[in-house]
Amino acid sequence: MTGPSSSAPLVEAVGLSVGWGDTILQEGATFQVERGSIFVILGGSGCGKSTLLRALVGLDEPLAGTVTIDGQPPATASPARPRFGVMFQSGALLGSLTVAENVALPLLEWTTLPLEAVGAIVAAKLRLVGLERAEDQLPGELSGGMRKRAALARAMALEPELLFLDEPSSGLDPVSAAELDVLLRDLNEQLGLTLVVVTHDLQSILEIGRSCIMLDRQSRSIIARGDPRALRDGCEDPRVQAFFHRAPRPVTA
Amino acid sequence: MTPAFSLEHVLTGDGRGEIRVSGTLELAEAAPLWSELRRLGAGAVRGQALDLEMSGVERIDGGAMALLACLRAELQRRGVRSEFVAADARLQRIVHLYGGDLRVARLRARRPIGTLDQLGRATLAVLREGQLVLAFLGQMVVSGAGLLRSPRSANWRDLPPTMERAGADAVPIVTLISFLVGLTSASQAAVQFRRYGADLYVADLIGISICRELGPLMTAIVVCGRSGAAFAAELGFMQVNEEVDALRTMGLGPMRFLVLPRTLALLVVVPLLTVLADVAGLAGGLVVGVLSLDLTARAYLSETAAAVSPWDAASGLAKSLVFALIIGLVACQQGLATTGGAEGVGRRTTSAVVVTLFALILSDATMTVLLRMAGL
Numbered sequence: 065m066t067g068p069s070s071s072a073p074l075v076e077a078v079g080l081s082v083g084w085g086d087t088i089l090q091e092g093a094t095f096q097v098e099r100g101s102i103f104v105i106l107g108g109s110g111c112g113k114s115t116l117l118r119a120l121v122g123l124d125e126p127l128a129g130t131v132t133i134d135g136q137p138p139a140t141a142s143p144a145r146p147r148f149g150v151m152f153q154s155g156a157l158l159g160s161l162t163v164a165e166n167v168a169l170p171l172l173e174w175t176t177l178p179l180e181a182v183g184a185i186v187a188a189k190l191r192l193v194g195l196e197r198a199e200d201q202l203p204g205e206l207s208g209g210m211r212k213r214a215a216l217a218r219a220m221a222l223e224p225e226l227l228f229l230d231e232p233s234s235g236l237d238p239v240s241a242a243e244l245d246v247l248l249r250d251l252n253e254q255l256g257l258t259l260v261v262v263t264h265d266l267q268s269i270l271e272i273g274r275s276c277i278m279l280d281r282q283s284r285s286i287i288a289r290g291d292p293r294a295l296r297d298g299c300e301d302p303r304v305q306a307f308f309h310r311a312p313r314p315v316t317a
Numbered sequence: 318m319t320p321a322f323s324l325e326h327v328l329t330g331d332g333r334g335e336i337r338v339s340g341t342l343e344l345a346e347a348a349p350l351w352s353e354l355r356r357l358g359a360g361a362v363r364g365q366a367l368d369l370e371m372s373g374v375e376r377i378d379g380g381a382m383a384l385l386a387c388l389r390a391e392l393q394r395r396g397v398r399s400e401f402v403a404a405d406a407r408l409q410r411i412v413h414l415y416g417g418d419l420r421v422a423r424l425r426a427r428r429p430i431g432t433l434d435q436l437g438r439a440t441l442a443v444l445r446e447g448q449l450v451l452a453f454l455g456q457m458v459v460s461g462a463g464l465l466r467s468p469r470s471a472n473w474r475d476l477p478p479t480m481e482r483a484g485a486d487a488v489p490i491v492t493l494i495s496f497l498v499g500l501t502s503a504s505q506a507a508v509q510f511r512r513y514g515a516d517l518y519v520a521d522l523i524g525i526s527i528c529r530e531l532g533p534l535m536t537a538i539v540v541c542g543r544s545g546a547a548f549a550a551e552l553g554f555m556q557v558n559e560e561v562d563a564l565r566t567m568g569l570g571p572m573r574f575l576v577l578p579r580t581l582a583l584l585v586v587v588p589l590l591t592v593l594a595d596v597a598g599l600a601g602g603l604v605v606g607v608l609s610l611d612l613t614a615r616a617y618l619s620e621t622a623a624a625v626s627p628w629d630a631a632s633g634l635a636k637s638l639v640f641a642l643i644i645g646l647v648a649c650q651q652g653l654a655t656t657g658g659a660e661g662v663g664r665r666t667t668s669a670v671v672v673t674l675f676a677l678i679l680s681d682a683t684m685t686v687l688l689r690m691a692g693l
Contacts, residue, residue, distance in 0.1 A: 159657055159658035159659045159660035159661070160660040175344065175347065175348070176348050177347050177348050177351065178348070178351065178352075180351075181347060181348070181351040181384060181387075184351075184383055184384055184387035185344075185347070185380050185383045185384065185387075187383075187387070188379070188382070188383030188386055188387065188415050188416070189379070189383065191415070191416050192379070192414060192415065192416075202657060202660070203657070203658060204557075204656060204657025204658050204660065204661055205657070220379065221380075222344065222380075223343065223344040223378045223379055223380045250410075250414055253410075254407070254410045254411050254414050255378065255379055255411065255414070
């Protein structure tokens, strides 16, 4: 990715409002994602985390505000090589293709590599996510966790600098979720990938998150931002405390 | 354009070889990197050593590291000793991430599946599919019997909308197709019959062939394409979406709740559509008789009435009941056998239509032969 300046934020959202029709889920969200960071978007169910993510990656038009990735809008009018990878909550693998074919798809579309080299990269990516024995399987034959890992391998196929992940650990057992957290941290620390993770998995948030924003459904706004551990230990907002300590939502007048 | 990386093959003093990797290695330049790596690795033979010397690497991404790790693994499989050397701590972690420090397992050659094996497997798959359809028929009969004992246990609420979708909504297409089939058949027959001065017998041919064969068969084919495919896709999606499992856990068996209402709906509407198809087909023949053979409508209809016995119409309706059962049975069985995601639904829907069409033609031929042998 080549941007205006390597010190400038990689992702920048200004006054972003998202929702559908007359329903506004988040209003006027402004935040920045620094290069090489793991940025977590957290909040309770229905607060608009995934909708915000869809706006960030350019799948949905925001109701208001702007998003830039490396100084440019996320969506391009014409088909172009993707500048970032996205891992969807369900995995969203193509059901008619094997796991290896799913991962190879972006490489075949956007590089001129010979098939042998594509095969080598696909095998390495699948090994990286622990799926080296599943390359010939169809997505329908995989468990939920395997589907997510295959989707992660596909999202990384083109070596993007930036990865968006929607609920990466949802539906996974604690061990698989922890392994995925370790992998994400390795990708961030060893390869310098910037990760934007949408999740409400507390363990995961504290394990991998270095900076975060917390969305609130009722106020439709960002109610806290900073290091997740610092928020857990130091933020006095009862809504933030309720979230981090798995307590019932505070009653508001 | 000069690549941002360089690879150099160097022989070190102790007879070992090295590929000195330096510069920036990224996926954007993976194609020249790959061809250069292949070239440099090609000369190494069993027993030699060819390490990947990494001290000059400024930056490397995952794609490029995957190619280097692939080369090392390939060299090791050929009996060439190869390791990543002189990598700094940061690079060492990337090497580890991509398995560049793992022991390389020997590849097991896959035995290709022979033609005879493939034929055997395909035959077994067809037989197994047939077995599953028969087992499904058995379950359906048992559930049907249960329904007779306790009619309130059925999902009657689904019956009227299903009848509307499979029956009333199919009226225009069944009418049009049957009319055109009658028209086309009569036109073809008229040319031949006219040579022998047997114009009037076109009415006999059309009447009997429509009522005994074409009416029920064309109706069944249309219903298979419309409703059979829809049932298979609907139940297939419910299956992959775990809706069927949810019904089971609530004690609502899919047979009574999903399959029987659909099959019963077909058993009611397919014979009714067949009657409509018979009328439309006869009307097609009548149009040819009047416009092309100069027969009067009265003469054509009188001849049809004389030629077509009540049994002809009844046997056609009996066939339509069998056809309805086949469509409901196969479509629902295929839908509930769906596995996988959207791909699985598509595969089973196609399979439902193909298997149903085959079963329709086969059962029609069988019934025709049996009725002929019985002199009916």
